[in-house]
Amino acid sequence: MHISERLDRFEDEVFAALNEKRRALEEQGRDVIDLSVGTPDFAPFPHIVEAAARAVANPECWKYALHDAPALLDALVSYYERRFGVAIAPDMAMSVSGTQEGMGAFALAVANEGDTVLVPDPCYPVFRNAALLAGARIEYYPLAAEHGFLPHVADIPDEVADRARYMVVSLPANPVGSVGTPELYRELIDFARAHDILLVHDNAYADIVYDGAQTFSIFQFEGAFDTCVEFLSLSKSFNVTGARISFLVGAPDLVAAVRKLRSQTDFGMFLPVQHAAIAALTGPLDAVEHQRLQYQARRDALCDGLESVGWERPNAHGTMFVWAKLPGARTDSMAFCEELLVRAGVVVTPGASFGPMGEGYVRFALVQPPDRLRDAVRAIEQAGLC
Missing domain, CATH: 3.90.1150.10 (Aspartate Aminotransferase, domain 1)
Incomplete structure (x- = not known):
């Protein structure tokens, strides 16, 4: 074989x-x-379980999803406004079966064989593996103790940055547990724009920070819509890891490209899971x-x-x-x-x-x-x- x-x-x-x-x-x-x-x-919170249970009991919810329900995308749009004060449109978002699957589809949609991808070191392994799946070359940028385990773009050589197709950033960061400041987000966006890099922000832990720290969507900062995409996961905030609920948010053309790639291998998110996601996004956050x-x-x-x-x-x-x-x-x-x-x-x-x-x-x-x-x-x- x-x-x-x-x-x-x-x-x-x-x-x-x-x-x-x-x-x-x-x-x-x-x-x-x-x-x-x-x-x-x-x-998982009771209102999320109840929404999924109602949908499971509905025979119509057992058909192919084929696309994200308009109510799901509307819920995400409302959540971004409520949670981050950010205005997005439905054509700027799509669901993915967890950020792990979404990152793989994203890499295949935007990277060619031999392209360079910047990933943090240390990093959640899927950042590296998604790029490798697409045949890209990995260039690490360090998350070192002397810089608080945060990206320090001044240490990335210009020749490396200039050939990079995209750069992955995870804030708050798995595995190192660091949280970014507004100044850092602006620095990352300026760096990406200066080197014509697509900045990919993994925002899986926005609701788990300590000691009064603040978290952000990358789109809260000027220039982000021109050069960034973001993965938002519900897994850890709402304890629904097995349901694999994440979203890719970014410019409509980039989202459409990933949707086209993903449609070749998937029929969309199971409708009861979409109902669970709607309940999470629109429900109370206390x-x-x-x-x-x-x-x-x-x-x-x-x-x-x-x-x-x-x-x-x-x-x-x-x-x-x-x-x-x-x-x-x-x-x-x-x-x-x-x-x-x-x-x-x-x-x-x-x-x-x-x-x-x-x-x-x-x-x-x-x-x-x-x-x-x-x-x-x-x-x-x-x-x-x-």
């Missing part, structure tokens, strides 16, 4: 060995605290704020705990993740994750899986309540991993 050489562009799954060891420990009766995968443990405060309590429990046992205080200003430097003189993140699992019963994600500059770090997901996170810290301390 012949397998496409395209698969050679992607690395092997880094979690296979960890998952195998985790299952073995659980079969032995060990208590394992899994902080590796960013799936919220909070329930529960989203309450949930943000719960995430902040989790962040505090974990970061305060790790610092108290000798770890350097992690970077965690936003998202549902904590980005922590390996304790002591350790440098191998995968080896440390294996040791952490075996000795402490705690599962985290090795930083190296997010890019070369992720080596020496691990990512914790805030998917357990504060008491359970404090249990994880105690297990780490008792195992001597400090």
